[in-house]
Amino acid sequence: MQSLRFTALENLSGVDLKIKPEQFNGKITEVFGSNVFTGKVLRENLSDEAYKSLMNSIKAGSKIERKMADQIAAGLKQWAMKKGVTHFTHWFQPLTGTTAEKHDSFFTIKSDGSAIETFDGDALVQQEPDASSFPSGGIRATFEARGYTAWDPSSPAFIIEQGYGKTLCIPTIFVAYTGESLDYKAPLLKALSALDKAAVDVCNYFDKNVTKVTATLGWEQEYFLVDENLANARPDLIMCGRTVVGHAPSKGQQLEDHYFGSIPERAYAFMRDFEEESYKLGIPLRTRHNEVAPSQFECAPIFEEVNIAVDHNSLLMDVMNKVAKRHKLKALLHEKPFAGINGSGKHNNWSMATDTGVNLLAPGKTPKTNLMFLTFFVNTIKAVHDYADLMRASIASASNDFRLGANEAPPAIISVFVGKYLFEVLQEVKTRVNNKFDEQDEAILKLDLHRHIPELMLDNTDRNRTSPFAFTGNKFEFRAVGSSANCASAMTTLNTIMAKTLQVFKKEVDSLIEKGEKKEIAIMQTLRKYIVDSEKVLFEGDGYSEEWAIEAEKRGLPNIKTTPQALDALVTPKAAKLFTETGVYNEKELHARHEILLEDYVKRVQIEARVIGDLATNTILPAAISYQNTLIENIRGLKDIGLGEDAVKAQKQIAGKIAEHINVISENVQAMIEARKVTNKLTDSRQKAIDYCEKIKPYFEVIRYHSDKLEFLVDDKQWALPKYRELLFLR
Numbered sequence: 001m002q003s004l005r006f007t008a009l010e011n012l013s014g015v016d017l018k019i020k021p022e023q024f025n026g027k028i029t030e031v032f033g034s035n036v037f038t039g040k041v042l043r044e045n046l047s048d049e050a051y052k053s054l055m056n057s058i059k060a061g062s063k064i065e066r067k068m069a070d071q072i073a074a075g076l077k078q079w080a081m082k083k084g085v086t087h088f089t090h091w092f093q094p095l096t097g098t099t100a101e102k103h104d105s106f107f108t109i110k111s112d113g114s115a116i117e118t119f120d121g122d123a124l125v126q127q128e129p130d131a132s133s134f135p136s137g138g139i140r141a142t143f144e145a146r147g148y149t150a151w152d153p154s155s156p157a158f159i160i161e162q163g164y165g166k167t168l169c170i171p172t173i174f175v176a177y178t179g180e181s182l183d184y185k186a187p188l189l190k191a192l193s194a195l196d197k198a199a200v201d202v203c204n205y206f207d208k209n210v211t212k213v214t215a216t217l218g219w220e221q222e223y224f225l226v227d228e229n230l231a232n233a234r235p236d237l238i239m240c241g242r243t244v245v246g247h248a249p250s251k252g253q254q255l256e257d258h259y260f261g262s263i264p265e266r267a268y269a270f271m272r273d274f275e276e277e278s279y280k281l282g283i284p285l286r287t288r289h290n291e292v293a294p295s296q297f298e299c300a301p302i303f304e305e306v307n308i309a310v311d312h313n314s315l316l317m318d319v320m321n322k323v324a325k326r327h328k329l330k331a332l333l334h335e336k337p338f339a340g341i342n343g344s345g346k347h348n349n350w351s352m353a354t355d356t357g358v359n360l361l362a363p364g365k366t367p368k369t370n371l372m373f374l375t376f377f378v379n380t381i382k383a384v385h386d387y388a389d390l391m392r393a394s395i396a397s398a399s400n401d402f403r404l405g406a407n408e409a410p411p412a413i414i415s416v417f418v419g420k421y422l423f424e425v426l427q428e429v430k431t432r433v434n435n436k437f438d439e440q441d442e443a444i445l446k447l448d449l450h451r452h453i454p455e456l457m458l459d460n461t462d463r464n465r466t467s468p469f470a471f472t473g474n475k476f477e478f479r480a481v482g483s484s485a486n487c488a489s490a491m492t493t494l495n496t497i498m499a500k501t502l503q504v505f506k507k508e509v510d511s512l513i514e515k516g517e518k519k520e521i522a523i524m525q526t527l528r529k530y531i532v533d534s535e536k537v538l539f540e541g542d543g544y545s546e547e548w549a550i551e552a553e554k555r556g557l558p559n560i561k562t563t564p565q566a567l568d569a570l571v572t573p574k575a576a577k578l579f580t581e582t583g584v585y586n587e588k589e590l591h592a593r594h595e596i597l598l599e600d601y602v603k604r605v606q607i608e609a610r611v612i613g614d615l616a617t618n619t620i621l622p623a624a625i626s627y628q629n630t631l632i633e634n635i636r637g638l639k640d641i642g643l644g645e646d647a648v649k650a651q652k653q654i655a656g657k658i659a660e661h662i663n664v665i666s667e668n669v670q671a672m673i674e675a676r677k678v679t680n681k682l683t684d685s686r687q688k689a690i691d692y693c694e695k696i697k698p699y700f701e702v703i704r705y706h707s708d709k710l711e712f713l714v715d716d717k718q719w720a721l722p723k724y725r726e727l728l729f730l731r
C-alpha cells in the first residue's frame with residue numbers, strides 16, 4: 001500500500017488554489033466589527049439607562065446591577081437573533097492555553113409547554129460549566145468540580161459563525177467557587193487595574209487631569225502554513241505541533257528569499273479569508289507578510305487596550321485554525337515546528353496611555369511631559385530589572401524552550417535595549433543629579449534632555465532585533481513571548497511589576513517631598529537612584545552572541561534555559577509579596593499556577609517522548625530495514641552472477657551504516673522508555689518536570705540525529721514521512 005506521504009504528494013498537485021474567500025472587494029470598514037456588540041449597535045439595542053450603566057461599568061471596572069443585566073441581556077438577544085444566532089456561550093480562557101466554550105441554546109420550554117427563546121441577566125452574568133476537567137493545580141478536588149464563569153463587560157460580546165450556525169460568545173473570567181482564578185483573564189484584569197491606579201498616581205505629579213491609565217498591547221503573531229494532507233501524514237505535527245525528526249532540506253532559509261517576498265497564492269487566499277473573519281470580530285489586523293523561514297508568515301493588528309488585545313489574539317488563533325481547514329492547510333502556531341530554521345514568536349508591543357490622550361512611553365513635546373516620559377521609561381527598566389525572573393517565568397513553556405536562545409530568538413537572559421540616545425539620556429541623569437542638585441540644575445537638565453530626546457525618532461531605525469525587551473520609540477517590545485502562548489501570561493506579569501514599581505516610586509518621591517524637597521527634584525533624584533540600581537539589565541549589543549552570555553553571567557543576570565527551573569520564580573517569597581500586595585494572585589493561586597505549569601510541561605514532553613518512540617519503532621526503523629533488505633538482495637544477486645567484492649562494496653557500506661543507526665535508535669528508544677518508567681513514579685511535580693527535561697529530553701536529540709541520517713540514506717520511495725523539503729515549500 002502506498003504511504004500517506006505519497007498520497008498526500010499526489011493530492012498536492014491537484015490542490016485547488018481557487019479555494020478563495022467569497023470575493024471580498026468592499027471596504028474593510030464596512031464589515032469591521034459587524035459581529036461585535038459594541039459602538040452603534042449598543043445604542044440601537046439598549047435603553048439609555050442600560051447603555052449608561054454598561055459604559056460606567058466598563059470605565060470603572062465595576063459590577064452591573066442585576067436589573068440592568070436583564071436589560072442588557074435582552075438587548076444582546078435582540079441583536080443576536082436578528083443576526084440568526086441560536087445559541088450562546090460563555091467564552092473563557094482556561095489554563096489549558098486554548099479557549100473554551102459550552103453552548104446553550106436560547107430555546108427553552110415553559111411550564112405550560114410552549115417553546116420560547118430566552119436569555120436573561122442570570123445567563124449573561126454567570127454560568128457554571130462543569131469545571132472538573134480544566135487544570136486547577138489542586139485548588140479544586142475533582143469531586144467538588146464547581147467553578148463558574150462571570151461576564152467581563154469590558155470585553156464586548158461577539159458572534160462566531162461556523163458552517164452550521166452562529167453562536168453568541170460572552171467573554172468571561174473563570175473562577176473556582178471559593179474565588180480563586182482558574183484562567184488567564186481574571187488575574188490579567190486585576191493586574192491592569194493595579195497598573196491603572198499606580199500609574200494615575202504617578203501621572204498626577206505632572207498632570208492632575210489624568211484619571212485613568214490603560215495599558216496597551218499590539219501583538220505580532222508568527223505562524224507556519226503546511227499543506228493539510230502532508231501534515232496529516234506526520235503524526236508528530238498532529239500530536240506535538242512540531243516535527244520531532246526530519247533531515248534538513250538542501251535549501252532552507254539561507255537565501256533569505258522568503259522574507260518579505262511576494263506571498264504565495266495559497267497563503268494569500270488563506271490570509272484574506274481569516275482576515276475577513278477577524279474584521280467581522282473586530283480584530284483590527286493591519287499587517288501581513290512573509291517571515292524569515294520558508295512557509296513562515298506574520299500578521300499584526302493595530303494595538304488595543306490589553307484585555308481586548310489578549311481576547312483578540314486568543315480568538316485569532318482559533319479563527320486561524322478553523323479557516324486553515326477550509327483551505328486544506330494547517331496553521332502551525334508552535335514556537336519551533338522545524339529544527340534548523342527560525343521559530344515563531346509573538347512579540348508583545350506594550351505601552352500605557354492616559355485618558356488625556358498621552359502615550360506614556362512616547363517622548364514628550366515639552367520639557368515637562370518629557371520628565372513624565374522619563375519617569376515611566378525608567379520605572380519600566382527598574383521593573384524589568386527587579387523582576388527579570390518573573391518575566392522569564394511568564395514566557396516559560398515546553399515549546400518556547402526550543403526557541404529561546406536558539407540563534408534566531410532572544411536568549412533566556414532578560415535584558416533591556418533602549419538605544420543609543422536614551423542610553424545617553426540615562427547617563428546624563430546619572431552624572432548630573434548629585435547631592436548638590438538644585439532647582440536651577442534641574443531646570444537646565446530638563447531642557448537639555450528635551451533637546452536630546454527628539455533625536456530619538458532616528459533611533460527607530462537602529463533597532464536591535466536580538467533583545468528580549470526592546471524600546472522601539474514609543475513602546476517596549478517584549479520579544480521573548482512564544483507564538484502559541486496566551487499573551488495574558490506575559491501581560492499579567494509585566495503590568496503587575498510595573499504597578500508595583502510605580503507604587504514604590506511614588507512612596508519614595510513622596511517621602512523626599514515630605515522632607516522638604518521640591519517635587520521635580522525629588523523625582524529626578526529617585527530616577528537617578530533607579531538608573532543606578534538597574535543599569536546592569538541594560539544591554540545594547542548582540543543578544544544572540546556567546547559573549548553576551550558570558551557578560552550577563554558576570555553581571556549576575558540569570559540565564560535560565562529551561563522551563564521547570566524558570567517556573568521556580570513563581571513560588572519565591574518575593575513573588576508572593578509582589579502578587580499579594582498588588583492583589584493579582586494570592587499565595588494559593590500562585591502555587592496552583594506553578595503546579596499547573598509544571599504539569600503542562602511534563603505532559604507535553606511525555607507526549608513527545610511517546611510520539612518519538614512510536615515513530616521510531618513503527619515508521620522509521622521499518623523503512624530502514626526494508627531498504628536494507630533491498631540492499632541485501634542486490635548484494636546477493638550481484639554475487640550470484642559472479643561479481644566479486646568490489647561490485648558490492650558501496651551496498652555493503654550503506655547496509656552497514658544503516659545497521660549502526662538502527663541499533664542506536666533502537667537502544668535509545670528502549671532506554672528512553674525505561675527512563676520514563678522511573679520518572680513517572682515521581683510524585684513531586686517539580687522534580688518530575690526537571691527529570692523529564694534532563695533525563696528524557698536528551699534522548700530526543702540522539703534519536704533524531706540517527707533518524708535524520710537514515711532519512712538521508714534510505715530510498716526516498718520507502719520513506720513514509722513527508723520530508724522537510726515537501727512540508728516547507730508551500731505550492
Ligand code: ADP
Nearest residue numbers: 216217218219220300301302303349350351475
Ligand atoms: P515590527 O515588526 O517592526 O516590530 P510591526 O509594525 O509589525 O513592527 O508591529 C508593531 C506593533 O506595535 C503593532 O501591533 C502596533 O499596533 C504596535 N504598537 C504601536 N504603538 C503601540 C503602543 N503605543 N502600544 C502598544 N502597541 C503599539
Ligand code: MG
Nearest residue numbers: 220347349477
Ligand atoms: Mg516586532
